[in-house]
Each structure stands twice: as C-alpha cells, then as structure tokens.
Amino acid sequence: TQLPRLYSGMQPSADSLQIGNYIGALLQWKELQRDHDAFFSVVDLHAITVPQDPHALREQTRRTAAQYIAAGIDPSQSTLYVQSHVPAHAELAWVLNTITGFGEAARMTQFKDKSAKQGTDATSVGLFAYPVLMAADILLYDAEIVPVGDDQRQHVELTRDLAARFNSRFGDTFVIPEAMILKETAKIYDLQNPTAKMSKSAESHAGVIWMLDEPSVNAKKIMRAVTDTDGVVAFDRENKPGISNLLTIYSVLADRSVDSLEDEYAGRGYGDFKKGLAEVVVSTFGPIRERTLALLDDPAELDRILAVNAGRASEVAEVTLAKAYDRVGL
Numbered sequence: 001t002q003l004p005r006l007y008s009g010m011q012p013s014a015d016s017l018q019i020g021n022y023i024g025a026l027l028q029w030k031e032l033q034r035d036h037d038a039f040f041s042v043v044d045l046h047a048i049t050v051p052q053d054p055h056a057l058r059e060q061t062r063r064t065a066a067q068y069i070a071a072g073i074d075p076s077q078s079t080l081y082v083q084s085h086v087p088a089h090a091e092l093a094w095v096l097n098t099i100t101g102f103g104e105a106a107r108m109t110q111f112k113d114k115s116a117k118q119g120t121d122a123t124s125v126g127l128f129a130y131p132v133l134m135a136a137d138i139l140l141y142d143a144e145i146v147p148v149g150d151d152q153r154q155h156v157e158l159t160r161d162l163a164a165r166f167n168s169r170f171g172d173t174f175v176i177p178e179a180m181i182l183k184e185t186a187k188i189y190d191l192q193n194p195t196a197k198m199s200k201s202a203e204s205h206a207g208v209i210w211m212l213d214e215p216s217v218n219a220k221k222i223m224r225a226v227t228d229t230d231g232v233v234a235f236d237r238e239n240k241p242g243i244s245n246l247l248t249i250y251s252v253l254a255d256r257s258v259d260s261l262e263d264e265y266a267g268r269g270y271g272d273f274k275k276g277l278a279e280v281v282v283s284t285f286g287p288i289r290e291r292t293l294a295l296l297d298d299p300a301e302l303d304r305i306l307a308v309n310a311g312r313a314s315e316v317a318e319v320t321l322a323k324a325y326d327r328v329g330l
C-alpha cells in the first residue's frame, strides 16, 4: 500500500535553526516520516525573495540540510533535498503564476506585512510570487498533507484554490492538499520577550536558543530567561508567559506532561527549574550539534546524500511538471 504523500520545507535563512523550528517542525516531521511518503525541502529559491549574500546563502543551505538529518530526518526514508536542485519547482511556479490573479496574490497577508516593512521599491516581484512558488512546491509531489505553522494557512488555501482552478480549466492534474496546522502547544516564544514567537530572523538573539550554539551558551540563555516575580512554577499563558514557555519547552523535550513538571518543581524556585530545563536542552541539542558538525565536516558525503535525494525528488516532480505543461499546451 502507498503511504500518503507529505511535503514541508524551511528557508535556509540563518546559520542555525532555533528550537522553535525543532519543536514546531523537525520533531513533528520526524514522527510523520514513519507513516508518510515525505518530501522535506530546504527552500533556497524562497530565500532569495529578500536580499541575500550569495556565499552565506550557500552555506546556510548546507547547514540547514545537515540539521534536518542531525535532528532525525532520515534521508533514506524521506526525500530530503534542496529546492533549487530540482528545476521543476521554478518551472511549475511560472505556469501557476499565469493562473493566479494579481489581486488574489496581493491579498496574502504575509506579503502585505513584509512589503509594508520594506517599502514598494525594495519589495521584489519574487516576494509577491512567493506563495505561488510554494503552491508549486506542494503540487509537484501530489502532496495530500502539508504540515505548517498557522502563519502559512493562507498560502495552503491559495495552493488549494490554484490546484482546483487548474484542474477545472485544463483537466484533472493536481491533488488538492490539506494543511496540517501545527498545534498551539508546539509554539515556542522568545525567552526575553515571551509573547513574541521565537524566530531565526528575530532582531535580537538574546532570547533565541540556536540548535548549533555551544551548550554552555544555551544553558546561560535558559538561566537568564524572563520570568515573573511570584516564584511559582505553573502554566498560565496569560499571566505567566515566560514560565509557561519554559514549561512547554521542558515538556516537549523531556516528553513529560506539564502537570508532572509543576508537581516536581512545586515549592522550589525558578533557579532549580531553569537548571533542570538547561540540562534537558543541553542533552537534546548537544548531540544534534555534534552530528551536524560531523556532517558538515564531510562535504562530499553530504553532497552525495543531497544529490541522491534531489534525483528522487526530480523523478516525481518531472512527471507532474510534464503533465501540467502538456495540459496547458506547452
């Protein structure tokens, strides 16, 4: 029996992923790869929709791929590849651009936010067409399931609309995908500003835990995390966002319920609690860091893995692309 197809990806927009990427994406991908035919992409074509340094981008792309593997995405079980290695992404995106309404694309809230920040002259047409490229990413693989954060919900909706429109105009071609929205419980906040999402593009790095930082640096950041003054380790997102965020991280990484952690740390101070969490963070990310560095230390082997996987992705993607080209008369 064929396993359901799944597609997801992340931008190589920093030297290291942060623990929100791990908890909100990689950890779930690792579970999902067991009962899905999964395609996990490092979406470097998306990364050039904002200004980039070419050397840094190439490096970040390799580092992101290495972190996928180090975190448990198995490149012999899942198809783990770099988007630009598979030309069909850009080719199908062009076709989909031609059936996307200008107004429809202009309504994407992420584009509106990002372009408002940059100003119209600094905003590229590539950024405008970003969601259409994302639609191509998903549709090329006949993906039924697309695990994403809530902020990507609208883009998956657009993907569904474009697939249905293409199918009705040109004949049945694409599978209509479903978004699998990340649980709110897997959302991680900045340690210094615990009502803002932790992000690799955060302006200040003080509250970001990087997967590839030295364990001692991460331990220090946990010890310095913003909390509150009442000294009770209890989950209360509204009134105790700092402690609640730390409890979420602890609970996910140690695979323990928040209740059991509250019990264990009842009557003890935040210092003890943070020490316990720092140990868990270090024991989770220390080995992932080591594995990532080992993979980066053997560039030929990493290249080989990425080439084999891009080949596997291309085989699937080329079939869909050829069908779509044929349907539109190319």
Ligand code: ADP
Pocket (backbone or CB within 6 Å): 009, 010, 011, 013, 018, 020, 021, 022, 023, 024, 025, 147, 148, 149, 150, 182, 186, 187, 188, 189, 197, 198, 199, 200, 201
């Ligand atoms: P970032 O904000 O770090 O640049 P992206 O927007 O590239 O992250 O998202 C990559 C993946 O990581 C997505 O699946 C997203 O939902 C997940 N993710 C990013 N930040 C967090 C977070 N703070 N908590 C949970 N998941 C997150």
Ligand code: NA
Pocket (backbone or CB within 6 Å): 032, 033, 034, 035, 036, 037, 038, 077, 078
């Ligand atoms: Na799989």
